[in-house]
Amino acid sequence: xxxxxxxxxxxxxxxxxxxxxxxxxxxxxxxxKSIFENSFSKNYNGFFLVDLLSCFNDVEQLETxxxxxYEIPVLVDYLKRSHRYYISKRFPEIEQTVVNIKxxxxxxxxxFLDRFLHQYKEDLINHFEIEEKxxxxxxxxxxxxxxxxxxxxxxxxxxxMDLVKNFLDDHKEDKSELKKLEESIxxxxxxxxxxxxxxxxxxxxxxxxxxxxxxxxQIEDNVLDKKIxxxxxxxxx
Numbered sequence: 001x002x003x004x005x006x007x008x009x010x011x012x013x014x015x016x017x018x019x020x021x022x023x024x025x026x027x028x029x030x031x032x033k034s035i036f037e038n039s040f041s042k043n044y045n046g047f048f049l050v051d052l053l054s055c056f057n058d059v060e061q062l063e064t065x066x067x068x069x070y071e072i073p074v075l076v077d078y079l080k081r082s083h084r085y086y087i088s089k090r091f092p093e094i095e096q097t098v099v100n101i102k103x104x105x106x107x108x109x110x111x112f113l114d115r116f117l118h119q120y121k122e123d124l125i126n127h128f129e130i131e132e133k134x135x136x137x138x139x140x141x142x143x144x145x146x147x148x149x150x151x152x153x154x155x156x157x158x159x160x161m162d163l164v165k166n167f168l169d170d171h172k173e174d175k176s177e178l179k180k181l182e183e184s185i186x187x188x189x190x191x192x193x194x195x196x197x198x199x200x201x202x203x204x205x206x207x208x209x210x211x212x213x214x215x216x217x218q219i220e221d222n223v224l225d226k227k228i229x230x231x232x233x234x235x236x237x
Contacts (some may be wrong), residue, residue, distance in 0.1 A: 001054075002050050002052060002053050002057065004034060004035045004039070004047065004050055005034050005035070005036060005163050006035060007028070007032045007035070008022045008027055008028065008030060008031045008035065009029065009030050009031060009032055010019055011053060011057075012029045012030075015056070016058075017208060018053050018056050018057060020085065020089070020212075023082065023085070023089075024078075024084075024085050025049065025082040026042055026081065035050060044077070044187060045074050046074060048067075048078070051065045052078070054170075054216050056212075059214065059215070062218055063144055067106065067218070067223045068223055070223075071143070072140065072143040072224065073207070074139060075219055075223060075224045076136045076139055076221075077138060078219065078223070079131070079136070079216065079219065079220055083128045083131075084210075085210075087125065087128070090205075090208075090209050090212070091121050091182060094202065094205045094209065095117065095121075097198060098110070098114055099112060099118060101198045101199065102114060102197050104198065116181060120177065130167065134160065134163060134164060135164060135167060135168075135228075138160055138164045138195075138228070139227075139228050140225065141153040141156060142157055142232070142235075143231070144233065145157060146234070146235055149161050157237055160173050164228070165232070167217065168229060170226065178206055178209060178210045178213065179210050181206060182206045183208060189215075
């Protein structure tokens, strides 16, 4: 069981797939300092990171971890860091693998794969932009208004309340498309392919991205959105 006394190096040595979480928080994965020590120097919640690491180490734990105990600023910070990571790291790596596959396997499936990922990326970026411009600023201002009686942004909260409520109502997206794509490629790769290794790499990338998005969605849709709605029901705007 991972805890705050483990160092990033200890955790990554056991599961390399957790390295990206440390990168998101600007922590060296080779650090021998404990998560607890790193949390002070990097100004993040070490317990939250431990819960994230537990999920990435075993995604089945996602249903048992109580992310509800964390405050809105902690959740928003993670979601914003994840957005940057997906666009700057995860997608470019997947796209490069597809380029490698296209050069060796110019088939209809690969052309479809290329078009699908391009559209999926565009949709995801558009979704992220709305969250970054509307949802996250609103959540942070609402948190300060409710917990610290910060009146400075009350008018902003009033003016954008209906917009945010509508966004939350339509927020739950079907993020299972990557899983469907992963299954399709798994079936396809059973054929005789000249460069099966590229498909294996792609499958691993899609699998990891799907797990990442699943955790992201749990925190966003089932924790952050509920916190916002709960506060809105308890404030007078």
